[in-house]
Amino acid sequence: MTDSILQAKNLTKIYKTVTDSVLVFENLNINVSPGEAVAIVGQSGRGKTTLLNLLSGLDRPTSGEVFFNKERIDNLNEERxxxxxxxxxxxIFQHHYLLEDFTALDNVLIPVRIKGEAIGEEVRKKAIDMLDWVGLGKRLYHYPDQLSGGERQRVAIIRALIHDPLVIFADEPTGSLDKINAMNVENILWEMKKKLKKTFVIATHNLEIAKKCDKIIELG
Structure with a gap:
């Protein structure tokens, strides 16, 4: 597991219903190095979102193991x-999932609150600077219904980064945007990767995004 920030070993996922079992994928082995951008591609229904959820700890595999910084996470209890x-x-999701009663700035600060940290001047300044960086310096106190689709997605990107996570998981981050806004969001992602040296795992139908990634995982 040397040099891997994220590793999956023999990952298998089966969805079971009352009458049937659906094999999504089996025995996947994945290694993601720090600072890499990895694209997960494949036709709809092939398990891109499922794999993203397993790697990020939102779901558990039927069998196999997931390691994050050498720590196994798939067997942790729900609290841990x-x-x-x-x-x-x-x-980062296809839909922004911003809270309608919160301003752009307050939406960005939500992950900090979830971590139980105080919202001091330093973290507020960081949020303001990051929003300004993506062209939203004059939209800090606007609510989601006062923002365009592209602006809302930019807020969602900064929200994903504000608590300085080690890995960003993005599920079709440009899927709900028009071509121009999709290109803007794509450019922001690459700028973030370069400047902040973050690791990205991106499920996408957008081949332009996939081509720019360091590694492509194709689900067939």
Whole structure:
């Protein structure tokens, strides 16, 4: 497991219903190094989101093991798994999932509150600076319904980064955006990777994003 920030060993996922069992994938082996961008690609229904959820600790495999910084996480109890996610993981989804009653700035600060940390001047300044960096310096106190789709997704990206996670998991981050906003979000992701040296695992249909990643995992 040397030099891996994230590793999956013989990962298998089966969904069971009353009458049937559906094999999503089996015996997947994955290694992600610090600072890498890894794309998960494949047709709809092939398990991209499922794999993302397993690697991030949102779900558990039917069999196999998931290691994060050499610590096995798939066998943690729910409390420890939640603590792990809050401390180490950032999420970007296709939909922004911003809280409508919170301003852009307050939405960004939510992960800090979840970690149980005080919202002091230093972290507020960090949030403001990061929002300004993605062109939202004049939208800090706007609510989600006052922002465009692209602006809302940029807020969601900064929210995923504010608590300094080790790995960012992105599920179709440009999937709900028009071409121009999708390109803007894509450029922000690569700029974040370069400047902050973050590790990204991205489930995507967007081949332009996949081509720019360091590694591609194709689910067939």
């Amino acid at each position: 798994l939640s603590e792990f996610r809050n401390r180490n993981v950032g999420f």
